[in-house]
Amino acid sequence: MDTIQQVLADVRRGMIPAHIYNDAEIFELEKERLFSRAWMFVGHESEIPQPGDYVVRRVLEDSFIISRDEQGTIRALFNMCLHRGMQVCRAEMGNASHFRCPYHGWSYRNDGRIIGLPFHKEAYGGEEGFARKGATLLPAPNLANYNGLLFVNMDPDAMPLDEYLGDFKFYLDYYTKQSASGIELRGPQRWRIKANWKIGVENFAGDMYHTPQTHTSVVEIGLFREPKAEKRKDGMTYWAGRGGGTTYKLPPGDLEERLAYIGYPPEMIERMKQLWSTDQLQLIGEDAFMISAASLFPNMSFVHNWPKVEEEGDEVVPFISLRMWQPVSENETEVMSWFAVDAEAPEEFKELSYKAYLMCFGSTGMFEQDDVENWVSLTNTAKGSMARRLLLNSRMGMLNDGTPVVPALTREEFSGAGSAYVGYSEHNQRNFLQEWADHLEKPPVVAPSHAVGITNGQLDQYSSKGA
Amino acid sequence: MAQLRPHANSSPLARHAPTTMRTGEALSFSDELHLEAHRWLVNESYLLDAQDYGTWLESIAHDVHYFMPVRVTTALGAGYSTSPGMAHWDENRYSLERRVARFQTEHAWTEDPPSRLRHFITNVRTFRTDVENEIAVDSAVLLFRSRGDVNEPSLISAGRDDLLRKVDGRWMLARRHILVDESVLRTQNLAIFL
Ligand code: FES
């Protein structure tokens, strides 16, 4: 059997040991070294607009209450009672000034602080025995926000989110900042697929090659005109910071005409022009590329497509979707798929954009249905001993000596951040797996433990006398 | 009833949809209207099992609203159990037609080979409504779906609240609200109908 070093070495030369898509040991390593230190999306500000609003979200097996406290500050609180460890909040969403543990009745404010501890005096001898003051539900080691997107990081020494995202922010803005008000999120739809989490991430990051084949049917029924093979390969894939994505090549025209071509109304285009940088505007207006699918390491993806959703006329309407590929095991993933729309968009646009999302992506989406079928089959096939003997070739877009089949776009051809190549390739899938391999080589994260009800000074001398 | 219909008007895409309300108690199980409704649902389930969606569409009204909101776990007394503004299906006649048209292409890979489907329909009850030729029909559906030979089968359990309308002597589905019983679906996609 190959060692993990061999697996990583193969991955780094663009050869993928097929079993990495269904391997319990690899999944353990991913939990220990990758998910333990990557920034992971848990929700968006717009999901909890009012004080007291909360959603409960998992980061792998850890449940967090993402709440907005009475001061408006957003918190990520580990959803475990400080007493005997009961899950404090068992709803998925709601509004609460405080959370009461059903087991023995401890209660917590929506900022995490203990507010009620029954028989504190009688049972513990008051503050002396249990320091209630300063005790709070355990906050996530790190919580940070970009364009209202909330990310948690389990590593106390994590690099700042901003640095982590790096140049991928250039592209994130297209999805999440079309006006000063940003996006509003609806959902998520949640469902479980018997597929390894990495497959969807890689697909959204760069797989333009699958589109004409897998998604033939959506072109045939007149839902989306773009994926035809000859059109798809004119797009470019980019990799920037810790993410990458795919684009479509737009027809001739200027910035306004191109944004109108994919269905944006004039008032929205006007706001984009005011908000986006010159480079961000030029990528569309001059270079003629429009963002489509993308992935941010490790397990968040994005979609932006512009289908035709009404019977009458030829108009298309764009939609945006965000998603998490939440790993359940090496062969099962919970998909959480949100619909996102610019908060300042006209109501009619929001409705049609929602309709477009439902028809294309998510649990019922006509694109998505065929994608998942592929990934479930792939995961199944990756389980056995034969998959351990097979090194999949993931070198598309690269010659034997490592030079690219087509050169990277130059600054004149491409105003975007990062590096970009026109046509079919697996540059992005390789970039993703490089990052994956780098993480699997890191040592496990060391995190301090937090003792409840005991002040730090006391902890060292703590003992139970006469127990 | 309150349990089954908390979301009835919560979709922004339902403006075209019929607003007919049920009236009175459930009809007797020997009532002719109930027998007709039950027969319609059972016949429909055979069409859905066979994925005979072309025939199925023939009994879907032009103004249909086919709606399955996303369920969420909320505290008792929260007053809602569906995700605000988000559904799995929020369909009109055109989008249902597109879905059916897709299955009729030769490239809807997700159902090639097809799933083996069995829609179990039960707990049927029928109500008169405030519109002469329309009846409201509640039912429970359990869908067993099996794909391939090594995959685990999946189950979807849901309640349905339908509006049937008699047009030229035939019952047509004018509205279907589906209240699915899981917040996280355990099936790879909804390339089926309930
Ligand atoms: S476990 Fe929560 S109060 Fe005891």
Ligand SMILES: [Fe+2]
């Ligand atoms: Fe796809």
